[in-house]
Amino acid sequence: MSRFPLWLRAAALAVYAFLYVPLAVVVLFSFNDSQLNAEWVGFTTRWYGRLLHDEDMLRAAGNSLLIALVSSSVATLLGAMAGLAMHRYKPRWLPLLVLTPVAMPEILLGVSLLLFFRQVLDLTLGLVSILIAHVTFSIGFVAVIARARLAGMDESIFEAARDLGATPWATFRRITLPLILPALLAGFLMAFTLSIDDFVITFFVAGVGVNTLPLQIYSMIKVAVTPEVNALSTLLTALTLTLIILASRIAPDLLKARA
Amino acid sequence: MSLLELRNLTRRFGSLEAVKDVSLAIEAGEFFTLLGPSGCGKTTILRMIAGFDAPDGGEILLDGISLAGVPPEKRPLHTVFQSYALFPHMTVAGNIAFPLEMSGKSAPEIRRRVGETLELVHLADKAASFPHELSGGQKQRVALARGLVNQPRLLLLDEPLGALDAKLRVEMQSELIALQREVGIGFVFVTHSQQEALALSHRIAVMRDGRVEQCDEPDTLYTQPANRFVADFVGRINLVEVEVTASSKVLLGLRSPCLGEIAATDPRPLAVGERGVFALRPELIRVHGHKESADLKNRFQGRVRELLYLGDVTHYRVELEGGQRIEALMPNAAPGRAKFHEIGDAVWVCWRHDAGVFLRD
Numbered sequence: 001m002s003r004f005p006l007w008l009r010a011a012a013l014a015v016y017a018f019l020y021v022p023l024a025v026v027v028l029f030s031f032n033d034s035q036l037n038a039e040w041v042g043f044t045t046r047w048y049g050r051l052l053h054d055e056d057m058l059r060a061a062g063n064s065l066l067i068a069l070v071s072s073s074v075a076t077l078l079g080a081m082a083g084l085a086m087h088r089y090k091p092r093w094l095p096l097l098v099l100t101p102v103a104m105p106e107i108l109l110g111v112s113l114l115l116f117f118r119q120v121l122d123l124t125l126g127l128v129s130i131l132i133a134h135v136t137f138s139i140g141f142v143a144v145i146a147r148a149r150l151a152g153m154d155e156s157i158f159e160a161a162r163d164l165g166a167t168p169w170a171t172f173r174r175i176t177l178p179l180i181l182p183a184l185l186a187g188f189l190m191a192f193t194l195s196i197d198d199f200v201i202t203f204f205v206a207g208v209g210v211n212t213l214p215l216q217i218y219s220m221i222k223v224a225v226t227p228e229v230n231a232l233s234t235l236l237t238a239l240t241l242t243l244i245i246l247a248s249r250i251a252p253d254l255l256k257a258r259a
Numbered sequence: 260m261s262l263l264e265l266r267n268l269t270r271r272f273g274s275l276e277a278v279k280d281v282s283l284a285i286e287a288g289e290f291f292t293l294l295g296p297s298g299c300g301k302t303t304i305l306r307m308i309a310g311f312d313a314p315d316g317g318e319i320l321l322d323g324i325s326l327a328g329v330p331p332e333k334r335p336l337h338t339v340f341q342s343y344a345l346f347p348h349m350t351v352a353g354n355i356a357f358p359l360e361m362s363g364k365s366a367p368e369i370r371r372r373v374g375e376t377l378e379l380v381h382l383a384d385k386a387a388s389f390p391h392e393l394s395g396g397q398k399q400r401v402a403l404a405r406g407l408v409n410q411p412r413l414l415l416l417d418e419p420l421g422a423l424d425a426k427l428r429v430e431m432q433s434e435l436i437a438l439q440r441e442v443g444i445g446f447v448f449v450t451h452s453q454q455e456a457l458a459l460s461h462r463i464a465v466m467r468d469g470r471v472e473q474c475d476e477p478d479t480l481y482t483q484p485a486n487r488f489v490a491d492f493v494g495r496i497n498l499v500e501v502e503v504t505a506s507s508k509v510l511l512g513l514r515s516p517c518l519g520e521i522a523a524t525d526p527r528p529l530a531v532g533e534r535g536v537f538a539l540r541p542e543l544i545r546v547h548g549h550k551e552s553a554d555l556k557n558r559f560q561g562r563v564r565e566l567l568y569l570g571d572v573t574h575y576r577v578e579l580e581g582g583q584r585i586e587a588l589m590p591n592a593a594p595g596r597a598k599f600h601e602i603g604d605a606v607w608v609c610w611r612h613d614a615g616v617f618l619r620d
Contacts, residue, residue: 160344162331163309164405165361174357178348 023237030230037225047231057232060216064196067127067212071134072191078135079142079191080184084176086143087150102140109137110204117205125207133205134195141194142187149183182250189247193240260323262287262445263308263413269316270303270469277303279469280317285413285447290439292448294456295466296492301449305415308447309338321412332361336413337406341421343398345390351401352377352386358409376408379438396427403438413445420455432458453493457481465489481540487618490538497544497585499537501617503529511617513537517581522556522612529617539615544587546575546600547607555609561585563604573599577608 004012029037033044051057082098085091101109113133117123161171199214206215213236220229261284270278278300285291293301306312308319310331319326326334337358345354352373359369377383380400390398399419406414420428420435436459439446450456456463457477464474465488473485484490487498501521505512506529513521521537550558564584565576568591575587585608600606 154342154344156340156342156344157346159309159311159331160338160340161346161357163311163338164358165332165409166357167332170361175346 026230027234030227030234032227047227051228051231057216060211060213063210064213067130067134068192068195071131071195072138072188075135075138075191076142076184076188079139079187080146082139082143083146083150086147098143099140101137106200110201113201114204125205126210129205130202133201134198137201138191138194141190145183145187146180149180153179186247186250189243193243197236197240261285262322264320267317268314270307271315277469281471283464283471283474285445287445288443290446290459290461292450292456292460292463293466294450294453294463297451299466300469301466302417305417305447305449309336309415310334335411336415337411338415338417339402339406339419341418343402345398345401347390351382351388354401355405355408358405362409372408376404380404395423396431399423399431407442407444411444413447416446416448418450435459465492483616484538487536490618495541495586497539497541499583501535501537503531503533506531513617517583518559518579523615523617524613525617535617535619537615538618539610541586541588543614544585544608544610546577546587546589547609548600550607556612558607558609561606561608563600563602563606566602577606579608
C-alpha cells in the first residue's frame with residue numbers, strides 16, 4: 001500500500017465509499033426499528049419477517065427465481081454452443097451477433113424486444129416473454145466466458161483424443177465438456193445474477209400481472225422507501241454477491257474473460 | 260508388403276505445394292524418420308497419415324489398404340504430439356487408459372495394460388499424478404505410454420523431443436531406441452534435428468520444399484549424400500565447387516578454381532568437364548604443421564583463421580592459399596599428437612583421395 005502516494009489512496013477510498021456507502025446504508029436501515037429512514041432507533045429483524053408474510057413479495061420472489069433458473073440454464077446451453085462454434089470455426093459475424101446484446105443499451109433492447117414480442121410474434125407478455133428476454137441478454141456472457149476458456153487450451157488435446165480412438169461425440173463428452181465445465185458454471189452464475197436483478201428490460205416485457213423482485217421494489221418505492229424495501233434489497237445484494245464470488249472462485253479468469 | 264505406403268502424396272495449401280509427389284514405404288518394426296528444415300512438409304505428411312488432414316493427390320496405404328476417408332479415430336495408429344497433448348483433467352493412469360476405454364476394453368484388462376505400460380516407461384509411482392505435477396521428461400513418457408498402450412500398428416511422433424532441454428533430450432533418445440526395440444512397433448518420427456535423426460533411425464527421408472531428397476540408412480546418408488542439400492543439411496561438411504578433369508573407373512580428377520587439382524574416387528563414369536561440388540567431412544581432414552611424408556594425395560597449404568577447442572576435438576577453420584576456407588575437426592587425444600595449432604599458424608591440410616564425394620549439380 002505504501003508505494004502509492006497519499007492522494008491516490010484517498011481517491012481510491014473515495015471511489016469505494018461512493019460505491020459501497022449507499023449499499024451499507026440500505027443494509028443498515030433494513031435492521032432499523034423505525035418506519036422512517038431517518039435516524040437509528042434500535043436493532044430489529046421484523047422487516048424481514050414482514051417480507052416473508054407479504055403475498056405479493058413472495059410471488060415476485062418465486063417468479064424471479066424461476067425466471068433466473070430457467071433463463072440462465074437455457075442461456076448456458078446456447079452460450080456454450082456459441083462459444084464452441086466461435087472457437088472452432090472462427091465465423092466472421094457470429095461474435096458480433098452474440099455479443100451485441102451485451103453491449104447494447106438496456107433500454108434499447110427492452111423496447112426492441114417489446115416491439116418484437118407484440119408486433120411480430122403477437123405474444124401475450126408474461127413469464128415467457130421475460131424468459132426469452134433474459135436468455136437474449138445472457139447468452140453473450142456465457143459465450144465469451146466459454147470461448148475465453150477454450151482459447152487458453154492446447155488445441156492438440158482435442159486432436160489427441162480423436163487420434164486415440166475417440167469419436168467426435170466422445171471427444172466432446174470426455175475432454176471438451178469437463179474442461180470447459182468451470183467456465184460454463186461461472187457463466188451460469190453470471191447469467192443468474194444478471195437475470196435476478198434485471199429491471200429495465202424486464203419492465204418493458206413483463207406486461208401486467210407478472211412481477212419480479214426488482215419490479216416489486218420499484219412499485220413499492222413509488223410510495224416511499226420503506227424498511228421492507230431495504231430488507232429486500234439487502235437480501236438481493238447478498239444473493240448477487242454470493243453468486244459472483246462463487247463464479248469467480250470457480251473460474252478465476254472470469255473477470256479477465258469479460259474485459 | 261510394406262506396413263505403410265505413401266504413393267505420390269500431394270498436398271496444396273492455396274498456391275503453396277506443401278507436399279509434392281512423395282512416395283515412401285515404411286516396414287513393420289522400423290524406426291523411420293522424416294528429416295528436414297521447418298516448412299519442408301514433414302509435419303503435413305504426418306498429419307495426413309494420422310488423418311487430421313487429407314491429401315490432394317495420391318494415397319496412403321496401411322497393410323495395403325487405402326486410408327482415404329477413414330477418420331483419425333478409426334486408424335490403428337497413434338500420435339505423440341510435440342506439446343504432449345496430455346489431458347489436463349485426467350491422472351497419468353487416466354490418460355493412459357483413455358485409448359483402451361475408447362476401444363471398449365474390459366476394466367480388468369485396462370487396469371493390467373495401464374500397469375504394464377507404466378512399468379515400461381518407468382512411471383509406476385506417478386499413476387495418480389496429474390500432468391501439471393510432472394516434469395517435461397515425465398510428460399514425454401506419459402505421452403509415449405498413451406500412444407503405445409493400445410498397441411497401434413504405427414506410432415507417429417511429431418518432434419517429441421523438441422520441448423526438452425539438451426541433456427534430457429539425449430537421455431530420451433536412448434530411451435526411445437530401447438522402447439522402440441522392446442515394443443517392436445513401427446515409429447514414424449518427424450524432426451528438424453539431423454543429429455537426432457542419425458542417432459535414432461533405421462532409415463531417414465531427408466525432405467526439402469515438399470520433396471524427398473534422399474531416403475537411406477543413416478550411415479549411407481552421411482557418407483554418400485545424394486546431393487548438395489543433403490550433404491549440407493546432414494552433419495558438417497566442406498563444399499568446394501569443382502569441375503571433372505579426368506575420370507577412370509576408380510580415380511577421379513577434379514579441379515577447383517581456387518584449390519587446383521583434387522584427387523578423388525567415384526565408381527560412376529563421369530564426363531570430363533562436368534561441374535559439381537566436392538563434399539568433404541571435416542573429421543576426414545588432417546591439419547599438420549609440416550608437409551607430411553604420408554601418402555596423402557591431397558595436400559594444401561593454408562593458415563589457421565579460427566579455432567574452437569571443444570574438449571574432445573578441436574575445430575579449425577583454415578584459409579587455403581587460393582582463398583578457399585576449409586573446416587577440419589581434429590581429435591585432441593590422437594596418438595603422437597604433438598601440439599595445437601594457433602590462429603595465424605601456417606599449416607598443411609591433407610585428406611585421402613577417397614575421403615570426399617563428388618556431387619553433380
